[in-house]
Amino acid sequence: MRYQNATAYRFLAPYLLIFSIFWLWPIINSFLISFQATRTVPWRFAPTFNWGRLIGDPAFFNALKNTLLILVIQVPVMITLAIVMAVLLNSPLLKARGLYRFAFFAPVVVGEVAYSAVFRLLFNLDYGIINKLLNSVGLPRIDWFSNVTPAMAVIMIAVTWRWAGYNAIILLAGLQSIPQDVYEAATLDRVSKLKQFFYITLPLLKPIIVFCAVLSIIGTMQLFTEPFLITERGGPGGGTETLGLLLYRQGFRSLNFGYASAIAYTMAGLAIAISLVQLWLTRDPK
């Protein structure tokens, strides 16, 4: 038995080694770095230097506000949209189901840079198709990237476009695990399709919806690509700067690794806290 375990660990050793060096150590080390003043040479231990700055930093609270705003608006909209897409995908009336399933999932596969470039073009002030469409129905053009509110909207639309289909596929799997005869029993009970959705489908789908919501919360807390590429590093004037972007700016532009580490741990802590609250709110009553 002992010998067998030893063999197993020898096989695992290469992975464990790489995991320790490139995952475990950075996680521990960044925690230690967050307690050091890193703008001096050599770095020195100063426990309140970064954490003290964090709780009084307007840039941090701006990024936090932006991130939470996107979280509160975009995640519910996307999950609702994903549920609707999943229900439509699950409809027996749908032809070419495989094609739609692929189409909804495809945005996840598209490269981030390519998709960001396309969204910049779509929302371009002078020749973007969105403004052309607005013009064609008599609405004024919108300067999407020069004002904070439209810029935030573009980010939320982009993130929703990219991830709604992904969540829909997960929800579809959940829908398909609900036995058909439960719906047949409800049909015999004269329960309309709409009531079946609200009283049977949604409650039975709840664990999957919570799972998708937690995944999305974690993803949005780390949001980086879209504000970096689509609204050009959190523009206009920091109006779309997220925590992920602030972390990047502090760590890799200002080379202030101590402060960046403190931000990183705050992001992780918030994601865990919000997810736990979410799980607690949606727990099954015993």
Added chain:
Amino acid sequence: MAAVTLKNVVKRFGGFQIIHGADIDVNDGEFVVFVGPSGCGKSTLLRMIAGLEDISGGEIAIGGKVVNDVEPADRGIAMVFQSYALYPHMSVEQNLSFGLRMNGNPKADTERRVKRASEILRIAELMKRRPRQLSGGQRQRVAIGRAIVREPQVFLFDEPLSNLDAELRVQMRVEISRLHKELGVTMIYVTHDQTEAMTLADRIVVLNAGNIEQIGAPLDLYDDPANRFVAGFVGSPKMNFMAAKVVGNDDDAAVIELANHGGARLRKPLSGARPAVGADVVLGVRPEHFFEAGEGDCDIAVKADVAEHLGSVSYVYASAGTNVGAGPEELIIEREASRQRANGDHMVVSIKAGRSLLFDGTGARIR
């Protein structure tokens, strides 16, 4: 309460026809069982009565009203599913009342109906539990309770006992029988288990490959099956079928020679048309209709391969001769326990003409 009438009911899935024109009259208050091997179309037929499957042809009437285009909920039926189909996220009480609540039924009436169902099924102490906290038998009761609260004219059961263990199955069988007496409503029950059919039914409908083979009271089917399929399906253990050839004919009987028993001959009195001399026929004998040597009309010798002793009776699995293209002819012979045979023994048993059935090469009965 209502009668259910099926007239030339046909079901096609795409170009594939699976019910070939079913005619069934279920009387008001009757307990009718659809029985047949899996894939015979019995569940489809039940789902067509419920309205969960469309009807490709023919007519279904419930209580004298044609319901072909009536919504399932308006047909006055309630259905109990094989998998129970309980709402997993609701308590037993909510499961029972869900349909009524969704339809705005007055609260007091809903409570009265739920209470009555819980008393009939003795599940009052389970009302706050979720389905996953119940045993199989309890879930089955709740599923039946959900049907009772609808106060339907017709109950439909789709293999309701097949997920239960043997002991519970017997117990629930008795309960469903009791329920039928208590409520006095029409019940249509689908099963592949001929024992369930025999014990529950007022009348049995035997289905095979989308055709109705025979409709009749349980003992009528047992004593007087219309064809070889019904003869083999009803009764446990199965009826034995022995290959034979017609070797003689007279005014009121045919003489047949058993193919695997050394030229043993039986004179079988017949009332209908006599089969031609030389025709291949099959003689059907139930396990309990083998008699001691000399007691019957024709003695045959067999080799006892295995004996199963059940206490009150024993079943001897015996063999004799060789059928063309098959192994030896297998027979199951019921013996009283006191006359057990040891494995491997040779034994002689006797067949009575009046206790055997004759079938032609297509399986139709020769009377």
